[in-house]
Amino acid sequence: MITLYDLPISSYGCKIRVLMTHKKINWRSVTPPDGYGSPAYCKIVPAGTIPAIDHNGFLLADSEAIAEYLDEIIVSPPMLPDDPQDRARVREISRFHDTRLEPLLRAFFSHVSPNSRDNDFVKDNSALLQKRLHQLDRIANPAPLLFRNQLTIADCGFVASFALISTLRDILDLDLGVPERLQAYERVLATHPSVAAESTAYYNALATWAATKLAG
Ligand SMILES: N[C@@H](CCC(=O)N[C@@H](CS)C(=O)NCC(=O)O)C(=O)O
Incomplete structure (x- = not known):
């Protein structure tokens, strides 16, 4: 255990x-x-x-x-591809997620409450996030997951990040366009049998958290 x-x-x-x-x-x-x-x-x-x-x-x-x-x-099912270059690409995307994309989402957290919101910061951070999404669109080629049909380590981080993007976009009225290929990837990921329940639970946890922030 x-x-x-x-x-x-x-x-x-x-x-x-x-x-x-x-x-x-x-x-x-x-x-x-x-x-x-x-x-x-x-x-x-x-x-x-x-x-x-x-x-x-x-x-x-x-x-x-x-x-x-x-x-x-726990080697089965494997969550990295066999081929060294495929494996390196998956690691590259996972690190891009963790170090370049997710921190920008986190940076919005203290601006969810209207009392502590800095609209200039929100606008600038949103523009940077847009840039990162375009970069991701060039690095990754989801077909339909990041590495064909194999759920990999890199996919796991995007479950929460897609939920954060959509929740924060609504609350902060972000001018943000998720590239179409990434939108298709998001749909496949969220309905994957190993992902669906966690994705729903995460959306719910986020909604509860955001409601508290918005009330305060
Ligand atoms: N790179 C770390 C980041 C983890 C992280 O920042 N977690 C947040 C909560 S989601 C945290 O523990 N923050 C507390 C802190 O930074 O002291 C990872 O991938 O686990």
Whole structure:
């Protein structure tokens, strides 16, 4: 049994939940004691970030490191392609997601509440996000998933990110066009048997979180 330090609203947590669902891994989700970043949680996970796993006493943080570890110890179904170049491309896209795209979505969080919204920031961040989506459209060639029909590590991060894009676009009235090929990919991804339930749960967690922010 794997313990996952996680919260329903965590986008990187969602990435690992999708991966574990696909690999049929038994896990239990645990809320980080006193919240992530707290001294109590940092005693367990020095980085203080979620997600993190405890696998029989082996503690590991960072979603990408966790994803690759789980893919190596639970080899079926494989979530990286066999061919080195295909595998490298999947890793490139996954890192592009984690380091170039997702941080821009996260940057909107403190602007969801109208009380703390900076419209200039929202506009500039939205323009940067648009640029990243066009870059992704050039890097990735979904057919229909990022690597043919094989659900890979790179797909897992986009489940939460697509939900964030659509939720934040509505709330902040973002002038954002998701390229058509990525829209088609989003539809296939969200209905994949290993993804659908987590995608719905993540949309629901986001809606609850956003409602609280908008009320405050
Ligand atoms: N690169 C890390 C980022 C994880 C991350 O930033 N998680 C957020 C919550 S979704 C967090 O723990 N933030 C607390 C902090 O940065 O101290 C990963 O992929 O796991």
